[in-house]
Amino acid sequence: MLIKVILHNSMDVKILEIIDLEIMYRVGRKSVIAVRDVSLAIEKREIRAVVGESGSGKSTLASAVLRVLPGNARIVRGSIMFDGVDLLKLPEREMRRIRGSRIGIIFQDPSATFNPVMRVGDHIAELLYVHRGTRWEEGLKVAESLVKRFGIPSERVYDYPHQLSGGMKQRFCIAMAIATNPELVIADEPTTALDVVTQMQVLSMLRELRDEYGTSIMFITHDLSLALSISDNVTVMYGGEIVEEAPSDDLRREPLHPYTQMLLECIPRLRQRLDFRRFEKESIELPSTRGCIFSNRCRYARERCLREEPPLIDLGGRRVRCWLYE
Ligand code: SF4
Numbered sequence: 001m002l003i004k005v006i007l008h009n010s011m012d013v014k015i016l017e018i019i020d021l022e023i024m025y026r027v028g029r030k031s032v033i034a035v036r037d038v039s040l041a042i043e044k045r046e047i048r049a050v051v052g053e054s055g056s057g058k059s060t061l062a063s064a065v066l067r068v069l070p071g072n073a074r075i076v077r078g079s080i081m082f083d084g085v086d087l088l089k090l091p092e093r094e095m096r097r098i099r100g101s102r103i104g105i106i107f108q109d110p111s112a113t114f115n116p117v118m119r120v121g122d123h124i125a126e127l128l129y130v131h132r133g134t135r136w137e138e139g140l141k142v143a144e145s146l147v148k149r150f151g152i153p154s155e156r157v158y159d160y161p162h163q164l165s166g167g168m169k170q171r172f173c174i175a176m177a178i179a180t181n182p183e184l185v186i187a188d189e190p191t192t193a194l195d196v197v198t199q200m201q202v203l204s205m206l207r208e209l210r211d212e213y214g215t216s217i218m219f220i221t222h223d224l225s226l227a228l229s230i231s232d233n234v235t236v237m238y239g240g241e242i243v244e245e246a247p248s249d250d251l252r253r254e255p256l257h258p259y260t261q262m263l264l265e266c267i268p269r270l271r272q273r274l275d276f277r278r279f280e281k282e283s284i285e286l287p288s289t290r291g292c293i294f295s296n297r298c299r300y301a302r303e304r305c306l307r308e309e310p311p312l313i314d315l316g317g318r319r320v321r322c323w324l325y326e
Helices: 058-066 091-100 120-133 138-150 154-157 166-178 196-213 224-230 248-253 256-266 303-307
Strands: 014-027 030-043 047-051 073-082 105-107 186-189 216-221 233-238 241-247
Touching: 014 058, 014 138, 014 216, 030 047, 030 058, 030 216, 030 241, 047 196, 047 224, 058 073, 058 105, 058 186, 058 216, 058 241, 058 256, 091 248, 105 166, 105 233, 120 138, 120 166, 120 216, 138 166, 166 186, 186 196, 196 216, 196 224, 216 224, 224 233, 224 248, 224 256, 233 256, 241 256
Parallel strands: 047 216, 047 233, 105 186, 186 216
Antiparallel strands: 014 030, 014 073, 233 241
16 A cells, blocks of 8 residues: 545645633643733645744644643643644543644654654554554554655665664654655654754755645745744744734745844855854843733833734735734
């Protein structure tokens, strides 16, 4: 059995819709808001990058979609609609059926994905057995043909994880994530641990996945240049909130939010002399006032920014959370 090719209709149907999500962490006696007022939709066949630095809430968002949040996290409000069903209302048994089957996952650290005493191909065979009832031997054959597509000799499915390089493990992870032909793949910093050449291979595999199988991809990264190179649309997060959302080309050409502008300025260009002193004094502390969450780093901050929190302003085709665009 080879994975079935399903071409989804068009990019006008939502596969994932997150509505007004708020998530808190309990840290000691304090409650900390990790994700606030987040609404976003990913369409079928869309590659959506979610970009932000550490602490921006992007990985918490992915964990919430998969319902694998840590024990001290609590979803305060909101819903996560996957193909029309609210994942937050599903019993865990049904969620297990969706996770790994209709929603594939690629983690940052491929080593953590594998059981060290199982051959890598057995992981794919097990997935197919659990979710599709495929016989083990048949599952191994699927694994062979899948990894071959990704430039790995088919006999390597009989290797143990420690026998593979980091790049090869990550390619196996992608093969695992798509073995059940999921409608959505969540890739959480999938290239962070890889060298530049392998990074490019992984990106082109993800693009191929969308082009050939119609899979939607939520690509989570701290690297805006990577995000722009792979995605159709980008959502920029800061301090748990969406601060900007736009088609990737528009964002590259004309970033609106001061934070996005800063991120773009950090991408080195050929022949550009970099002046890192500009960023040395940057603080990632969030302001304690009720105003704009970015106010203590923003070069355009005004008095109003410290007092009032800007809403996410819809500019028709893109959104930005900044008083400059009121
Ligand atoms: Fe800067 Fe004010 Fe816009 Fe916030 S609202 S990003 S502080 S200009």
